[in-house]
Amino acid sequence: MALEDICNFKDKPTHKTFPFYASEDTSVSVFTEAFNFKWRGEMTSKKASDVPLEFHVPSLFKRPSSRASHSVSVRRPFPLSHGTTTLGFIFQGGVIAAADTRASAGGLVACPAVHKITPIHSHLVVTSSGSGADCMLWERILTREIRLYQLRHKRRLSISGTAKLLSLMLHPFKGTDVCVALTLCGWDKLIYVCSDGARLQGDIFSVGSGSPYAYGVLDRSLSWSLNKEEAILLAREAVFRATHRDAYSGNNVDLFHVTAEGWRQRQREDLKEEYYRDMEKRGKKMDLTGLFS
Amino acid sequence: MEYLIGIQGPDFVLVAADNVAASSIIQMKHDYDKMFKLSEKILLLCVGEAGDTVQFAEYIQKNVQLYKMRNGYELSPSAAANFTRKNLADYLRSRTPYHVNLLLAGYDDADGPGLFYMDYLSSLAKAPFAAHGYGLNKRFILNLHSFNVRLIDKDGIHDMEKLTVGAK
Numbered sequence: 001m002a003l004e005d006i007c008n009f010k011d012k013p014t015h016k017t018f019p020f021y022a023s024e025d026t027s028v029s030v031f032t033e034a035f036n037f038k039w040r041g042e043m044t045s046k047k048a049s050d051v052p053l054e055f056h057v058p059s060l061f062k063r064p065s066s067r068a069s070h071s072v073s074v075r076r077p078f079p080l081s082h083g084t085t086t087l088g089f090i091f092q093g094g095v096i097a098a099a100d101t102r103a104s105a106g107g108l109v110a111c112p113a114v115h116k117i118t119p120i121h122s123h124l125v126v127t128s129s130g131s132g133a134d135c136m137l138w139e140r141i142l143t144r145e146i147r148l149y150q151l152r153h154k155r156r157l158s159i160s161g162t163a164k165l166l167s168l169m170l171h172p173f174k175g176t177d178v179c180v181a182l183t184l185c186g187w188d189k190l191i192y193v194c195s196d197g198a199r200l201q202g203d204i205f206s207v208g209s210g211s212p213y214a215y216g217v218l219d220r221s222l223s224w225s226l227n228k229e230e231a232i233l234l235a236r237e238a239v240f241r242a243t244h245r246d247a248y249s250g251n252n253v254d255l256f257h258v259t260a261e262g263w264r265q266r267q268r269e270d271l272k273e274e275y276y277r278d279m280e281k282r283g284k285k286m287d288l289t290g291l292f293s
Numbered sequence: 294m295e296y297l298i299g300i301q302g303p304d305f306v307l308v309a310a311d312n313v314a315a316s317s318i319i320q321m322k323h324d325y326d327k328m329f330k331l332s333e334k335i336l337l338l339c340v341g342e343a344g345d346t347v348q349f350a351e352y353i354q355k356n357v358q359l360y361k362m363r364n365g366y367e368l369s370p371s372a373a374a375n376f377t378r379k380n381l382a383d384y385l386r387s388r389t390p391y392h393v394n395l396l397l398a399g400y401d402d403a404d405g406p407g408l409f410y411m412d413y414l415s416s417l418a419k420a421p422f423a424a425h426g427y428g429l430n431k432r433f434i435l436n437l438h439s440f441n442v443r444l445i446d447k448d449g450i451h452d453m454e455k456l457t458v459g460a461k
């Protein structure tokens with residue numbers, strides 16, 4: 001820095017505030033000074049605190065000005081996938097995270113058995129929605145950074161800290177095509193982080209194209225005092241209803257329950273069975289009114 | 294739509310902000326606080342684009358606090374408002390403008406209460422009353438049903454009763 005000043009070298013960082021520098025070449029370096037917790041009185045070595053986070057991004061990394069769309073843009077080989085239903089809520093017995101398992105690319109079901117809920121560490125699970133590839137990448141980056149923090153500082157980063165770290169890492173990519181909407185589900189906290197920059201802590205979040213339907217089911221029956229079985233049934237019902245109506249959600253439902261002891265995964269359930277059970281129930285009702293032929 | 298309102302009285306400033314954090318048509322949170330405490334007697338109210346609001350407001354907040362740590366005394370509301378406006382203006386002229394609308398409310402021990410209106414084009418105006426947003430209207434499709442209200446006077450920032458409008 002000092003040498004740059006003496007030589008009057010004007011580097012053009014995209015951000016003057018944050019210690020992120022986007023250079024014109026293909027690598028992005030993010031320095032961790034912003035999240036250096038030195039003020040907490042810990043003795044961290046200078047080397048550890050200045051280690052840059054380096055990750056290579058494709059050479060498309062040119063921030064569009066004022067976030068307007070380009071007149072000349074790269075043609076995509078296939079439409080990006082965004083459809084999903086994920087949800088998370090807190091209740092007296094911990095946190096439930098549920099998601100469907102369909103990955104859609106435009107009108108095609110690209111994969112019917114995707115893992116949209118990924119454990120980051122024993123007490124943190126993240127549900128992803130948006131672009132599948134971006135989510136996968138950012139989950140891995142987040143896992144790596146959390147682990148590095150743990151190794152350097154000998155304690156785990158809090159969930160709020162994790163969310164803030166993720167939000168700051170995603171900030172340079174705001175305005176580009178990165179589309180990531182993750183819900184970090186800790187054992188007592190739920191934080192929604194989005195590539196637009198939003199970072200919200202709350203009691204109930206549902207993300208994706210199927211979220212309005214899931215919200216409808218959740219808002220009706222959710223209460224703090226549910227027991228574990230009721231909460232799991234509610235989450236499954238919400239995902240099922242969303243997958244029933246939303247074309248871009250479907251196939252199976254994944255459910256994770258996070259408590260102070262850690263996360264536990266429920267076996268993946270095929271919603272087809274649930275659908276048939278539901279139709280049977282309705283079939284019995286419908287027959288009475290003669291609507292079913 | 295997000296709503297901010299501020300009213301300056303003879304020896305106080307009253308500010309209110311709605312509590313909605315929305316993502317397109319879905320209300321993700323209905324108890325979101327849009328006010329940032331810059332110092333004991335200055336509040337910054339911030340609405341606008343999703344990530345920009347928090348990033349920009351927290352940046353201003355930390356810098357105002359840093360000023361106090363470095364110099365031993367706090368920035369006056371007028372100085373804080375001008376600092377904020379300068380930052381907004383600088384970013385507007387860069388490749389990464391912040392799309393935020395702000396109200397800064399403060400009480401200066403020498404000059405009394407002050408309310409400053411700033412918008413995303415970095416205009417700054419000291420006004421006796423100011424607002425951002427379309428406000429409440431029975432005919433408006435988006436209903437904002439609760440507001441955080443705070444009062445700033447010579448004794449600092451006071452939380453007032455949360456306003457809930459209309460049927461829940």
